[in-house]
Amino acid sequence: MEGEFEFIARRLRPLATAPGALGLADDAALLDPRPGMQLVLTKDAMVAGVHFLEGDPAGQIAQKLLRVNLSDLAAMGAAPVGYLLALARPRNIEDDWLAAFCAGLAADNAEFDVSVLGGDTVSTPGPLTLSLTAVGELPKGEALLRGGARSGDDIWVSGTVGDAALGLAVVQGALEVAEPLRARLIERYRLPRPRVALGQALRGLAHAAIDISDGLLADLGHIGETSNLGAEIRADLLPLSAADLPGVRDAALSGGDDYELLFTAPPSQRDAIEGLGKKLGLPLTRIGQMQVASGIRVHDATGAEVHPQRSGWQHF
Amino acid sequence: MEGEFEFIARRLRPLATAPGALGLADDAALLDPRPGMQLVLTKDAMVAGVHFLEGDPAGQIAQKLLRVNLSDLAAMGAAPVGYLLALARPRNIEDDWLAAFCAGLAADNAEFDVSVLGGDTVSTPGPLTLSLTAVGELPKGEALLRGGARSGDDIWVSGTVGDAALGLAVVQGALEVAEPLRARLIERYRLPRPRVALGQALRGLAHAAIDISDGLLADLGHIGETSNLGAEIRADLLPLSAADLPGVRDAALSGGDDYELLFTAPPSQRDAIEGLGKKLGLPLTRIGQMQVASGIRVHDATGAEVHPQRSGWQHF
Numbered sequence: 127m128e129g130e131f132e133f134i135a136r137r138l139r140p141l142a143t144a145p146g147a148l149g150l151a152d153d154a155a156l157l158d159p160r161p162g163m164q165l166v167l168t169k170d171a172m173v174a175g176v177h178f179l180e181g182d183p184a185g186q187i188a189q190k191l192l193r194v195n196l197s198d199l200a201a202m203g204a205a206p207v208g209y210l211l212a213l214a215r216p217r218n219i220e221d222d223w224l225a226a227f228c229a230g231l232a233a234d235n236a237e238f239d240v241s242v243l244g245g246d247t248v249s250t251p252g253p254l255t256l257s258l259t260a261v262g263e264l265p266k267g268e269a270l271l272r273g274g275a276r277s278g279d280d281i282w283v284s285g286t287v288g289d290a291a292l293g294l295a296v297v298q299g300a301l302e303v304a305e306p307l308r309a310r311l312i313e314r315y316r317l318p319r320p321r322v323a324l325g326q327a328l329r330g331l332a333h334a335a336i337d338i339s340d341g342l343l344a345d346l347g348h349i350g351e352t353s354n355l356g357a358e359i360r361a362d363l364l365p366l367s368a369a370d371l372p373g374v375r376d377a378a379l380s381g382g383d384d385y386e387l388l389f390t391a392p393p394s395q396r397d398a399i400e401g402l403g404k405k406l407g408l409p410l411t412r413i414g415q416m417q418v419a420s421g422i423r424v425h426d427a428t429g430a431e432v433h434p435q436r437s438g439w440q441h442f
Numbered sequence: 443m444e445g446e447f448e449f450i451a452r453r454l455r456p457l458a459t460a461p462g463a464l465g466l467a468d469d470a471a472l473l474d475p476r477p478g479m480q481l482v483l484t485k486d487a488m489v490a491g492v493h494f495l496e497g498d499p500a501g502q503i504a505q506k507l508l509r510v511n512l513s514d515l516a517a518m519g520a521a522p523v524g525y526l527l528a529l530a531r532p533r534n535i536e537d538d539w540l541a542a543f544c545a546g547l548a549a550d551n552a553e554f555d556v557s558v559l560g561g562d563t564v565s566t567p568g569p570l571t572l573s574l575t576a577v578g579e580l581p582k583g584e585a586l587l588r589g590g591a592r593s594g595d596d597i598w599v600s601g602t603v604g605d606a607a608l609g610l611a612v613v614q615g616a617l618e619v620a621e622p623l624r625a626r627l628i629e630r631y632r633l634p635r636p637r638v639a640l641g642q643a644l645r646g647l648a649h650a651a652i653d654i655s656d657g658l659l660a661d662l663g664h665i666g667e668t669s670n671l672g673a674e675i676r677a678d679l680l681p682l683s684a685a686d687l688p689g690v691r692d693a694a695l696s697g698g699d700d701y702e703l704l705f706t707a708p709p710s711q712r713d714a715i716e717g718l719g720k721k722l723g724l725p726l727t728r729i730g731q732m733q734v735a736s737g738i739r740v741h742d743a744t745g746a747e748v749h750p751q752r753s754g755w756q757h758f
Contacts, residue, residue, distance in 0.1 A: 153652065154482045154483055154515060154517075154520070154576075155484070156480050156481070156482060157480060157483060159475065164472050164473060164474045165474070165481060166472055167575070167577070168471070168526075169526040169528055169560055169575060171528035171562045173565070173567075176567070201469045201470075202470045210484075210575055211485075212485055212487035212528070214489055244483060246485055246486045246487045246573070247487075248492060248493065250489045250492065250569065250571060251568070251569060252489070252567070252569045253567060253568045255489075255530050255568065255571045257528040257562070257573040259485060260470075261483070269472055271464065272468050272469075273467060273468075348467075352467045352468075
């Protein structure tokens, strides 16, 4: 079995392409934001059996770990730069597994133009435990914040929602779905697509943004609380992959892990946002409005109130 | 038991004093190095039963986690700014334990003038697993690197070495020591003192630096390899807390977790470095010399070669 130093030298060093990573030879990495830019830092942890399944492909676990962090950067409107990785390795994780894990990182480093900047590998008697700190960059003072929403703002969501929760249900055998939708839902659960280009393009258009990790209602609640506002959304307007699947509306409202962007913007930006969606080839759907009254209200097309079954995940 | 959001709001938010932490209300933190400065990032992970003992005081576990990272910043010559924390919590970790953990962080935030900048809390079926990403700042281009040593440089070490390994042996019941040395060794194991002021003062004086985490010989080996040099040190010159304890020399050479700084500097800086030690009230001891021939050689006062028992820890 590879030791710590061998793992770093053989597997991680080739991924540490940024000059500030210092070839992982030092105690820390050096980072210089370009003139007029500021750095953005975020950190997420994942545990085998809690945030992914033991049998998930190693490369996809690596990519999910990286992408959930890139999604946080996207929600702030930042461009990704690089990341530091901590890996607590149980004995049953073989060198081959680590090689596949690092191949997943390598693929995403190329796709998202990021570099390993540092990290730590330790042994654990428990489950595989991962944490990643992602670094991004954006023009000073232009970050999209949760607290910037204003009453009357439209509420928008990117892509489709509920897919990751349905994909998990499929993987766990709780839901039967025919191909090709089956593969698409599983991929949505295993391999989030952080909306990196959208997040950056929303600077100057959106008032507030968040990525959907806890569930649409819970994350809209975070925007509402931080902005001291409430919201009303229309359940029938939610962008769904398959409207006739059982539980799809609850999954869309309360399922986590979609990693789409939920954002608010003034009605004056509707044309610009619709144009942006076309330019990016990504559906952007208007689902409601921010309001002065606190709390989140959900209605259907007839105006009747909808009561979703769960109000979001807590990962703790 | 407190949920994730309650833990963040009640315990962590009061520790997030930096404006860029955004009150932990957002997906990420914002960081601006001051003009002429660059940021330094490092990340270390710790697992219960591997890097600390289950029964260690919660506040001291928090402080150790923070301090081992501050020690990495010190080795680069950086001033600490703040940190992101990831905590994977097993069911048996009660709210009281978390309160004590955060009280430890609060104490060290004050002592080292740092702020929580963000983080993530998750549940785990395994042991308590922690990781921390520390952010520091230094004047652009002035970082102390492992690869900067030159042949003929003096090798210096701060404080005393071997204490943490002896402290662990005492805690584990493998070594009996009388008070007050007993308490001192245990504290050295549980509560490292990152040499933050020394690291910053060494910018411009030292050619290379590293903090002793893997053990003096292993960490000197890292400087040697990265600088393409070797070294000779004198075992009889090692600064020890108690020269007559069994195993003390092996602990000094190969025991990890001392978190003293090991650095190299040209002989022309001897007076300046001795003056610095006096100013800081911290012994700085010259123990050898960097040489062209690769490898680390250890001799005693008579010139005879010394063969230490272990060549350092691997945490993986």
